[in-house]
Amino acid sequence: MDVVSDAISAVRVGSPSSDRLRVSGEWRVRLPPYEGAGFHVVLGGSCRLLRDGDGGDPVTLGPGDVTLLPHGAAHALTSVRDGGEVELLCGKYRLDRSRTHPLMAELPQVVHLPHRVGEHPELRSAVDLLARELEEQRPGGCLALPSLLDLLLVYMVRAWMGRARTGAWPAVLNDPVTTAALRSLHSDPAAPWTAERLAAEAGVSRATLARRFTALVGRPPMAYLTWWRLTLAAARLRESDAPLATVARETGYGSPYALSHAFSREFGVTPGRYRDRGASAPDRAFGCE
Numbered sequence: 001m002d003v004v005s006d007a008i009s010a011v012r013v014g015s016p017s018s019d020r021l022r023v024s025g026e027w028r029v030r031l032p033p034y035e036g037a038g039f040h041v042v043l044g045g046s047c048r049l050l051r052d053g054d055g056g057d058p059v060t061l062g063p064g065d066v067t068l069l070p071h072g073a074a075h076a077l078t079s080v081r082d083g084g085e086v087e088l089l090c091g092k093y094r095l096d097r098s099r100t101h102p103l104m105a106e107l108p109q110v111v112h113l114p115h116r117v118g119e120h121p122e123l124r125s126a127v128d129l130l131a132r133e134l135e136e137q138r139p140g141g142c143l144a145l146p147s148l149l150d151l152l153l154v155y156m157v158r159a160w161m162g163r164a165r166t167g168a169w170p171a172v173l174n175d176p177v178t179t180a181a182l183r184s185l186h187s188d189p190a191a192p193w194t195a196e197r198l199a200a201e202a203g204v205s206r207a208t209l210a211r212r213f214t215a216l217v218g219r220p221p222m223a224y225l226t227w228w229r230l231t232l233a234a235a236r237l238r239e240s241d242a243p244l245a246t247v248a249r250e251t252g253y254g255s256p257y258a259l260s261h262a263f264s265r266e267f268g269v270t271p272g273r274y275r276d277r278g279a280s281a282p283d284r285a286f287g288c289e
């Protein structure tokens with residue numbers, strides 16, 4: 001797995017959903033906060049997105065524009081002056097924010113990806129396929145739609161990273177040494193990593209790796225590894241009924257006791273209680289008021 005895929009999969013829970021709708025005249029739809037991420041794609045016409053409480057300027061959305069609200073911020077969609085028909089593709093992703101990867105945490109409240117000819121062709125292809133599946137409702141759509149929505153999220157995050165002029169993680173993934181180390185850790189987090197072995201994988205000295213990795217990522221390589229192992233453990237506990245011994249082995253801990261001790265220190269609860277709490281958590285809808 002690569003870092004972007006892991007950053008998304010670590011917080012994704014359940015299945016995404018979407019809908020295609022048409023509105024006309026003068027209209028306004030408000031969407032309350034959501035414990036996940038929402039998106040809107042303008043398939044035709046124009047509208048405005050208004051963010052709640054941040055004082056930001058309205059975002060005007062035209063045909064082909066894509067917006068991602070990665071932190072589930074409350075917002076409204078409204079008509080523009082001409083009141084013509086608007087066709088929208090809207091949806092949501094369920095996310096567990098208890099262990100958000102810093103790459104995902106760094107995304108702004110609203111990611112606006114204007115449609116420009118030749119930019120982000122894979123994102124445009126995913127949007128076209130989604131719109132067609134929702135319009136035609138062909139056989140196999142129940143499998144095709146969730147997969148296309150997962151692709152859409154990846155492509156939106158990629159597009160943001162390609163356009164970002166500030167932020168740590170676009171810089172992290174453009175640094176070959178740090179990227180090599182992250183790729184190694186994410187490819188095999190359960191391996192018996194040491195600072196020396198990881199530096200060898202990155203092709204630099206231990207001191208060089210520590211300096212560059214810490215400066216960009218915000219924590220030393222081995223501290224990041226501990227954090228990532230516990231994040232993976234939390235995801236496994238949340239998504240499966242695998243025995244604690246299996247989760248410990250998959251995340252690089254020598255025994256269930258070792259994992260339980262580290263997990264309790266990090267999360268403040270035992271793995272068993274964390275699993276029970278996740279199973280009983282309600283799913284809040286990203287609906288319209």
